[in-house]
Amino acid sequence: MDKSEFDVVIIGGGHNALTCAAYLARANVDVCILEGRHEWGGALYTAENTAPGFCHNIHANFMEFLHFMPFYADFDLPGLGARTIYPEAQAGIAFSDGRPPVIIYREDMIERTCQNFAVYSERDAETWRALKTKANEFAPMMFGNLYTPPAKFDLQKDGLPTVNNAPMTFKFFGLDEEMAYKSIRDCVDELFETDEIRALFYRVAVEFCGPPIEWPGTGGTFLFACLWMPGCWRMMVGGTHRLNGAMVTACLKEGVTMRESSRVERVILEAGRAVGVETVDGRRYTARQAVVSGIGLKDTFQDLVGEERLSDYYRRRVAHFKDGPDQVLGSVAMALREAPDYKSAARDPDINKAWYQVVGYDSAEEVLNYCRAGHIDRIPELPGAGVWVNSIWDPSQAPAGQHNLTGWYFFPRASCLSEAEWEEVKRSYNGRFLALYEKFAPNMTPSNVIADYLHTPLDQERGMRMREGDFGHGAMSPDQTGLMRPFAGASRYATEIEGLYLCGSCTFPGGGVTAAPGYNCFKILCEDFGYPEVWRSESRSY
Amino acid sequence: MGMFDEEFDAIVIGAGHNGMALAGYLARSGWSVAVLERRTEEGGGLCTEELTEPNFLHNLHSNYHSLVGLSPVYDDLELEANGVDYAHPDVQMGSIFSDGTAITVHRDMEKTHRSFARFSQKDADTWLRLWEEVGGYMDLLVRTLMYAPPIALNDLTRALASWGVEEKSEFLSARLRSMSVAEFLDKHFENDRIKAMLAFHAAVCAYQPHVKGLAVTLPVLLGKISNWQLCKGGSHRLAHTLMRVIVKHGGRVYPQVPVEEIVVEGGRAVGVRVPDGFVRAKKLVASSIDVNQTFETLLQPKHVPAKTLEGVAGVEYQDATLFNVHAALNGLPRYKAAEFDPDIDRAWILNVGFESLEDFRQEFDCVRSGRLPEVPRLNVAVNSLYDPTDAPAGKATGLIRVFAPHALVDGGAEAWDERGREYGERCVERWASVCANWDDDALMRRFAVETPFDISRKMINYRFGDWMVGRIHPSNLLEHRPTEELAQYRTPVEGLYLCGASQHPHGYITFAPGYNCLGVIAEDHGLDKWWEEI
Ligand SMILES: Cc1cc2nc3c(=O)[nH]c(=O)nc-3n(C[C@H](O)[C@H](O)[C@H](O)COP(=O)(O)OP(=O)(O)OC[C@H]3O[C@@H](n4cnc5c(N)ncnc54)[C@H](O)[C@@H]3O)c2cc1C
């Protein structure tokens, strides 16, 4: 019979949970990890769901944290099969009238981006040169912060800590501190004069993270999403799920007991303490020291623990935790005979080889309207998207000579539409997108598409248990970020229930393939249980 | 390039269950082992995907596992303790007939007997005698016919003769080697439907009822009729489990690493070339894929004797592959035939459409001519009956399989891309026609099809969509599989072994080719056999 007693039992097999498990096992803790789905890795998910041989990363695709991620280095994930490609042209936008494309290149190719921007504006090129140089300098500091648990603070005694350290960061960039209190859009508009360049920044900001781009007080996100992130993206050879493969191998090597198809239905409490879990097939797993949850906040407290076991404060805070409306995407996947060939490529062929390609907008205004739709619970009228064709760099992701296009629509939360309405979107939206696409890339005709698929926020909610389809397991609004994530008093991974910890994206620093919540939670477990601090490394401060 | 800095004692090509099992044994023997897989997932025919909707788990390939508990690999590699979990349905199989009657095959043979008896008391009694007789030598047959290198048919016949088979056994005979499954059934049974039920069981195992000579192993097949098992959480869970065993013992599985060449130096296989470069194998390379790729594509011609290449070029593949419909259902189907036999609603592997041996002849004739039958004859399974976790609460996952040609007479294999959906609809209609609650419950949410052409594109070793990786025919079984020269798992290239479904006994989730290859490797390399030899 299967073993059922462990030091630590982890709920969920996403990358954060895998991170926590691998470090625990390395610290000689007897750990078991339980995943509800038939596959590991949560949103490190690659599906072959259009046509045979076409791999689509219908969740995470762009890996920007790998080179700072402790898990990646400490467990030699490249040696376990996590190989990467680093495309030169990282993000671009094409236009239907064949205007020159705007392209952002890798962080080590600042000059090429400047040359591209200079086609429209010398001033914007100058601005990029100055700011991107600063962003590169800033990155190591940011990472130290991400991979360290938020500081302890006592709300009663100390009052609300400074939640926004963005003003300081703006100063570091040589910019006005006041910009921190503005919106992403204001920051973009103030710094860049070209409409085409603004359009690209808006789209990148809305899709990759954070709050609605017109919300005041989100300037910090501008620094992160527009200045730092484009330029750092690595692709996983063979699809994002291969990163999961390496993580799983690392866990197994360290001796983690892993069970898939084992959805946890209940956290078992004894005398107020978490002592184990029960899975859907009726099995019980005893945790001698801790139960660690790598799933959503409401899932943990409302579904598995039960609201009746919570204090009033926890019950309220959990109930009020917001999922979406930012960080909600629909994923489009198309099996193609040919990769898209843009009209704008006549002006600069690199747009055909830009990794993240923004399609469907001819002005910044159109992107803005698109972004606004999701925030008023609507499907955008203009079916633009951000897409990528990984097979251009990694032929193993599609049959020989053919291509795997995948992309995102910015969509409203899962609950904004009925199941029937989502069905209708599934049936029709890709077709509408394609009709628009052809205006930008004439070879994107229906006959170029072998098969297509649309994964809605509702699918994400159901399949991955991401409520509302929120890819970060909780909105990144100021009241749910930093020391306030998931809510004040709960930001250090321990919870009010003794023996119950959180290690998923609902905790600091939030969503994205950072592996930071899992890593930080491990640090706290070391403090609480005296485990050896195997996270320490000569080569980094965090 | 981190990943392949090390060299390995053994490299296994292909991460199907055979390759992974072999790797598991070798790793546990202390060897360093890497399994290289071209697809994005390990598992080969252990493939589970959410093809229709999230949380609906569809087994694209193997769905019915029939050697759980019989194959030594489950115990040797401690698969249960490493997380695999099987359901063993109490109603194993069933047939629904056009007049509203039904047969059910149960784990409990008394119940099976009762079901058969409603059609023919004589056949029901014959069946029980057959069942009891086979029970007496099942272990022996499984051991000698599956989990051992192939013996020559002549030797087998001689052994049977010297044992005095004609006196001792009612059902075995030296003559079986020239009989078809249909002839065997005609000889012993009288009722068309009972014969159809038993022939259906053989056909699901890729034994076409009218192929001469296949009756020779029919007793083993019939002896497993109550051992159909369902891998809970999807067949892919067995692949996860094998992966755990391999890594636990220090081995590695690398998906998305297609092998492009088997490198030979001085007549020996010394490693493989992959897109990233060369990976060295110090002791051996074992290939679990089709022999055409292994010898015609992966090896340079100068390293393969002409005779071997000639043999490989002549290897034949099945003329009937499978067309599949994967359905997301709003609930469990109930059948009109439940009025006749309520157990039919719980039957796992369901025959809808084969009512006599003649039906099989027509079906396979039609398939062989590259045509699709007007009214498809189905093999239906609703796994959620026995594993409700394979669908959202209250919903169900359904599967239809029909025998089908890889190339259609008009348009070839490519024509499937145009016609698959429409044929899927016809299959669904046929299923709906025997259901009692199809319309009331709006049972069908959505379905997806996997055509024979899809199979051959997804799994390139299933040439022409052949899921057994080589024709099931006396000319390609036992000592002839895949050719006489290659039948003993060794090859003319020193250090290169064959361990996949191309080898004896055949495809299916048996683990037998991998296990038998292990035996040969153990001999050649003087491995200490820690596993229990059966
Ligand atoms: C469409 C989309 C695009 C994205 N793109 C990017 C990108 O390009 N770059 C990037 O960095 N990030 C991206 N992300 C975000 C990133 O992928 C996620 O934020 C991150 O992977 C979350 O990791 P996690 O481990 O916290 O949770 P998850 O990956 O959500 O894992 C949680 C796991 O827990 C399991 N689970 C849930 N409930 C239970 C239960 N009761 N019992 C057992 N198991 C349970 C789930 O099945 C799941 O496997 C994207 C996300 C989406 C959805």
Ligand SMILES: Cc1cc2nc3c(=O)[nH]c(=O)nc-3n(C[C@H](O)[C@H](O)[C@H](O)COP(=O)(O)OP(=O)(O)OC[C@H]3O[C@@H](n4cnc5c(N)ncnc54)[C@H](O)[C@@H]3O)c2cc1C
């Ligand atoms: C539609 C369908 C239904 C089936 N139903 C059943 C069933 O119900 N029950 C049952 O028992 N069996 C069933 N089978 C058959 C069963 O799946 C196979 O016979 C079995 O999986 C073969 O196992 P294997 O390990 O020999 O090969 P495989 O499982 O095919 O593994 C071989 C692996 O090698 C990989 N490969 C190929 N070329 C290369 C290369 N050049 N480099 C690296 N890797 C490579 C392949 O991608 C594959 O993963 C079915 C098959 C199909 C297609």
